[in-house]
Amino acid sequence: MSEEKEPVEVLRTPVELDYTYSAGVSASRFLRAVEQGKLLGQRCPVDGRVYFPSRGSCPQHGVPIEGEPVELSDRGTIVTFSVNRVPSENIDLELPYAAIQVLLDGADTTLFHVLGECSIDDVRMGMRVEAVWRPRDEWTISMQNIRYFKPSGEPDAPFESYQEHI
């Protein structure tokens, strides 16, 4: 008689992958600016939309984006969010926290980040936020230089001002 065994339902397999990423001209310029605490977008020559981060071409029109980058504010508006209750080793916020899509002032595309210094009961669409940068001596070539966004205390942005970016 064969022995009945429980079926295997979970298999844990540690996976590791080291790779070298070549950022290219446009992303390199963006990352070098982030290293200096600047946020660069770039304007599409066809319709004037500002993409953040800056890119070498417009994904909508398929044309090169040349010309001077646009320096953006580190303030913006939450266009949507979700509440995260799962810990992540590269996010040093207490659970639960809100993962947010931020429309930086002057940009036409949103940025994914996290919200700190705010109860999840208070986070909402339209909330105005500002970046909290890490101490200057911890900056690297990374968007991790911004530790999180926090409420700026400004009045909420009207829905019409960000509805097309949701």
Ligand SMILES: [Zn+2]
């Ligand atoms: Zn375009």
